[in-house]
Amino acid sequence: MLSTAVEIIQCVDEYITKTLQSNSFTENLIGTPTSKFITEFLIITFVILMSYEVIYWSGIYLSLWEYHAKDIFTEVPVHCAHVYIRLNVVSKSKLEKTKEYYVLKKNSKYNVLYWNKLNQLGGEIFSLDRFIKYHFEFSPEDFEMNKEPEFGSTVDHLREKIFTLFKDSEVYSQFHNDKLSKTDVLLFNNRNEEVTHASGDKYLSQCHIETGNVIDSIVLY
CATH class of the missing domain: 1.10.287 (Helix Hairpins)
Structure with missing residues (x-):
């Protein structure tokens, strides 16, 4: 030896x-x-x-082990100052097809072979011919009530703002009914992944929704 x-x-x-x-x-x-x-x-x-x-x-x-000081140096989410929302409306009966659409959209970002299928599927499920784009800015009153206001707005707060816009807009009057609530608002992040209601208390940047992003939202009626 x-x-x-x-x-x-x-x-x-x-x-x-x-x-x-x-x-x-x-x-x-x-x-x-x-x-x-x-x-x-x-x-x-x-x-x-x-x-x-x-x-x-x-x-x-490779996730074989963890950073030794992860409990000391924690990752701080970046404040999301504003986002662009592309809004459309879908019947609740087409929920599964809607989820299929976004799985396909996520996978087809760099694959043109899926684009035609994506357009066909979109034509079947969306009630509006085109998405309507809105700009949401977050001021202090949008997050000062949070436990950590320096991290900005939460997913639930954005979802509620979208639902309020939908409910108050005449553009969507034909889809209005008293049974709808913010739980009928689907939200997708900048990866075209659904941000579920379980993530409602999380800050936007923790869910891959960052300043200036253009993301989709769907209201189910």
């Missing part, structure tokens, strides 16, 4: 020495036994540290 370790050290020493001697500039770094020891020590230390960092962060990226 000891002899194997000695052989490895000798091989490393020979490799480093040969590499440094191949260049006139680096050759001066091993001109004396002392300088050679210091140089090799620094090189080996650097390689060990770099290897550790690569393995450590690769493991975090």
Whole structure:
């Protein structure tokens, strides 16, 4: 065991020495036994540290282990100042097709082969020929009541603002009925993923809804 370790050290020493001697500039770094020891020590230390960092962060990226200080340095969501909402209306009987539409939309972002199917499916489910685009800005009164107002508005608050707009607008008068509520508002983030009602208390930026995003919302009637 000891002899194997000695052989490895000798091989490393020979490799480093040969590499440094191949260049006139680096050759001066091993001109004396002392300088050679210091140089090799620094090189080996650097390689060990770099290897550790690569393995450590690769493991975090691959979810093999967690960041050691995740409880100390927590990720802070960015305040969402305003968003653009594309609004449309869908019959509740077509809810499953609507979810199918957004799964397809998410997967077809870079695949033109799905675009025709996406348009056909959209024509079947949406009650309006086109989405109507609205701009929502968030002022302090939209989030000052939250536990952490510095993080901005919540998903539920945005959902309620959308429903209020829908309810008060004459554009959607043919779809109005007393049984509708904000629970009938579907919301999708910037990844075309549905933001469920279970995420209602979360801040917008925690659900991939960020400042300036254009996102879809559907009212089920």
